[in-house]
Amino acid sequence: MEPDRITNLPDNVIEGILLHLPMRDAVRTSILSSKWRYKWATVPYLVFNKVFCPFYQNPTDITSKIVSIIDRVLVLHFGVIHKFELSHREFEAVSDIDRWILHLSRRSIENIVLEIWQSEAYKVPSCLFYCQSLTNLELYNCSLKPPSIFEGFRKLERLDLQNVTLEQDFLENLISSCPNLEILYLADIKGLSRMNVNAPKLRHFDFDGVLEDISFENTFNLVRVLISFLKNVKNDQCRALRNSSNLLKILVNLPTIKVLKLQEYALKYLAVGIEPHKLPEPHVELKYISIYINLNNHEDSLTFLCLLSTAPNLDELEMTAHPEEQTIGGIDTNFWEDGCWNLPFSKLRVVKITGISGAKPEMDFIKFVLLNSPALERMVVEPVFTSDRWELVTKLLCFKRASNQAEIIYKNP
Amino acid sequence: MSEGVMAVVKPEMKSYIWLQTADGSIQQVEEEVAMFCPMICREIIQTGMGSSKNYAISLPQRVNPAILGLILDYCRFHQVPGRSNKERKTYDEKFIRMDTKKLCELTSAADSLQLKPLVDLTSRALARIIEGKTPEEIRETFHLPDDLTEEEKLEPLRNITDDPRIRLLNRLYARKRKELREREKLKNVEVEEERVDERSVEDLLTFINGGDGESKGSRTNKNKKKNRRRRDQPKNSSSEANGNHNKELDALSPAFHDSGASPSKSTKLQDSTSVSFSPKLDFDDADIDDDLDPAMKEELDREVEDFARRLNSHWPDRMQEILSLGQERRLLPMSINGDGSRRYSTAALSGLEDASMQFAATEAVEKLAIFSLQQRVSIFVCFNIIQMQCFILWESMYSGMKKMLEKRRKTENSRMTTWANMLILFRDCCLLLLLLVTFQP
Numbered sequence: 001m002e003p004d005r006i007t008n009l010p011d012n013v014i015e016g017i018l019l020h021l022p023m024r025d026a027v028r029t030s031i032l033s034s035k036w037r038y039k040w041a042t043v044p045y046l047v048f049n050k051v052f053c054p055f056y057q058n059p060t061d062i063t064s065k066i067v068s069i070i071d072r073v074l075v076l077h078f079g080v081i082h083k084f085e086l087s088h089r090e091f092e093a094v095s096d097i098d099r100w101i102l103h104l105s106r107r108s109i110e111n112i113v114l115e116i117w118q119s120e121a122y123k124v125p126s127c128l129f130y131c132q133s134l135t136n137l138e139l140y141n142c143s144l145k146p147p148s149i150f151e152g153f154r155k156l157e158r159l160d161l162q163n164v165t166l167e168q169d170f171l172e173n174l175i176s177s178c179p180n181l182e183i184l185y186l187a188d189i190k191g192l193s194r195m196n197v198n199a200p201k202l203r204h205f206d207f208d209g210v211l212e213d214i215s216f217e218n219t220f221n222l223v224r225v226l227i228s229f230l231k232n233v234k235n236d237q238c239r240a241l242r243n244s245s246n247l248l249k250i251l252v253n254l255p256t257i258k259v260l261k262l263q264e265y266a267l268k269y270l271a272v273g274i275e276p277h278k279l280p281e282p283h284v285e286l287k288y289i290s291i292y293i294n295l296n297n298h299e300d301s302l303t304f305l306c307l308l309s310t311a312p313n314l315d316e317l318e319m320t321a322h323p324e325e326q327t328i329g330g331i332d333t334n335f336w337e338d339g340c341w342n343l344p345f346s347k348l349r350v351v352k353i354t355g356i357s358g359a360k361p362e363m364d365f366i367k368f369v370l371l372n373s374p375a376l377e378r379m380v381v382e383p384v385f386t387s388d389r390w391e392l393v394t395k396l397l398c399f400k401r402a403s404n405q406a407e408i409i410y411k412n413p
Numbered sequence: 414m415s416e417g418v419m420a421v422v423k424p425e426m427k428s429y430i431w432l433q434t435a436d437g438s439i440q441q442v443e444e445e446v447a448m449f450c451p452m453i454c455r456e457i458i459q460t461g462m463g464s465s466k467n468y469a470i471s472l473p474q475r476v477n478p479a480i481l482g483l484i485l486d487y488c489r490f491h492q493v494p495g496r497s498n499k500e501r502k503t504y505d506e507k508f509i510r511m512d513t514k515k516l517c518e519l520t521s522a523a524d525s526l527q528l529k530p531l532v533d534l535t536s537r538a539l540a541r542i543i544e545g546k547t548p549e550e551i552r553e554t555f556h557l558p559d560d561l562t563e564e565e566k567l568e569p570l571r572n573i574t575d576d577p578r579i580r581l582l583n584r585l586y587a588r589k590r591k592e593l594r595e596r597e598k599l600k601n602v603e604v605e606e607e608r609v610d611e612r613s614v615e616d617l618l619t620f621i622n623g624g625d626g627e628s629k630g631s632r633t634n635k636n637k638k639k640n641r642r643r644r645d646q647p648k649n650s651s652s653e654a655n656g657n658h659n660k661e662l663d664a665l666s667p668a669f670h671d672s673g674a675s676p677s678k679s680t681k682l683q684d685s686t687s688v689s690f691s692p693k694l695d696f697d698d699a700d701i702d703d704d705l706d707p708a709m710k711e712e713l714d715r716e717v718e719d720f721a722r723r724l725n726s727h728w729p730d731r732m733q734e735i736l737s738l739g740q741e742r743r744l745l746p747m748s749i750n751g752d753g754s755r756r757y758s759t760a761a762l763s764g765l766e767d768a769s770m771q772f773a774a775t776e777a778v779e780k781l782a783i784f785s786l787q788q789r790v791s792i793f794v795c796f797n798i799i800q801m802q803c804f805i806l807w808e809s810m811y812s813g814m815k816k817m818l819e820k821r822r823k824t825e826n827s828r829m830t831t832w833a834n835m836l837i838l839f840r841d842c843c844l845l846l847l848l849l850v851t852f853q854p
Contacts, residue, residue, distance in 0.1 A: 005517035006555045013524050013536060020540035031548050033557045
């Protein structure tokens, strides 16, 4: 009789094994042998997603089935629960979730992921805010209302809110009352018109949505920022009031930034109030810039140039052409060729240019970059599909390069 | 590595750490490789041991020399900083290809050395082994003792996953419990009787002709009725019941003739067949709702009891084979392509054919001896015609199937294949009868 080796492994190892199994298989181990009967019940991760509950033929039953399963699992489980995830795509919001969150708040839950894909936004109960041991909160399609006494999540390190409805003040309050917040992802937040991020330990910040105004405060550890404004909210009043450019205002509070991604209309927001003589301080750690820009627009290009000038150690640059219907403020035809821009990209290694169509400003920009980057190793150009893309290639070939190791890679659209 | 290595003068003075496993053997390893292990690292720093043979670091008991070798290989690869993630991943994939026994030992050893990446890697590998297997398979792979008592196992499983198969399993277990109890009571009853098939050839013919136009459901209904009628017969004249069971399982063949009784089956066989029965009884999910309608329930009940009874009766091994073949055949129509089922059906048929031929042979010998020559000739002609008609029909069905395959209409296809199979079988029966009639002395 061969000895049984697996049952006698230490508990943490068995927990590790059961962790890697989908819920269903983990629970099935309870009928293997007498020792395995309750091993599954101490695994502190409860993940209810598509893998756990396969597709049933009538979707209306799924929600009730999932509810009964989760009820049973929560009752049979003993010990702490570190992670609870409910992200099944067919699941509709029901009031049972309130009960579960209350139960979890008593089990020192650390990580809650709640994604409601069907039905309308789920109103998160106030007992969620009493889970003081929470380190990661991820919500999709919910609506949050602050409780009367909200002290913040002391231990919250990561907050991910997508398609969530909440009040403006509440969000700012939430962020500033979580002293350990390191990662903040916000997308499609409803009810938000401006934002002020005040989080001393924040390292990553991602925002995707529509805002009139964004500002950072006390964010001296912020390393990675992604801002994507889906619409350009023109606010002329604000423009008049400001005497400093948005770019300056933002960059001044991001001294340690390494990765900056400005997508969609974010650059347009930064372009407000730009003045070429008031340049921001050099940000020595800024290594990666990714930007959506319409090179035909004078203000945008100016902003871009100012941005580039604050990054002497830029390592990688990614530019995506972002065409607009009306070009306001057409660009000077020799904008990039003027020699007064003295920007040696001394450390620039990789450049990626996407979506261009071969217009003069764009080609000028490429020429400008090639001329000024002695350390360039690779440039990847991927234009959009136009009939004269071969002209683009021929022009590309003519450009002088400052770096003798530069490779120009043309990607077929 | 032996001591002799130390004698070789190396241009770069590599320092070595000495490790001692629980069985007393001592190994020496390069320092950076050993330092990759947190536990060894700590030992060296805190206690300063390991610098010479006499002061070798003693490793925990769970680490034996062979496993230590594996662990050191792992460390040696991963401690080199310049490797890409892809390289490391590929190495990991290759590294964990070993039998489960070694994998368990490796996990245990890695855990005692606190080498977390290796513990993660091996845990994931073990999880992958466990995933998707049935409990029996898992028990077999890891040699787990099947020590839950019958009662404990038969406790309705907490229906965590709401799997219809688990629900069915529960129900079958409940019935099994009843059977267990009954068996206890009837332990000493002898059950050896000869089985006689009393059905006549006409019965057979009518059955066959009647079965042509029916759907699956009504066929089972017919079988159920037959079951009820035969219930007052002695327990083991159940060739009828056997036949019915096979029909339920979609093997259209005449009832079998059980010529001999074999000794009683062990509980294990019953266990395994009962357990294997349930997953193979692959009802559509649509049929099984939370509340089965009473008809389905009754059918289920009857089938299970039938099956249990048959288990109690004494089947020759052959019948068991045929039974399982029949079960698998039932599975097939559910998920098919035309070619596959054909291939399979020929395989299944061979088993069934033997049985059918056996039956046909014995029966024919008995029945036809009483007919006169003229009658024989007419029967001959009859069978001939039937056989040829069958063949023609089968050919047309086959071409129809092919067309449907092209159109990819699976459900139609499956039904067609079922009928096609049945026709073939019937035709073969007829052929055999023909031969017998012709050549019978």
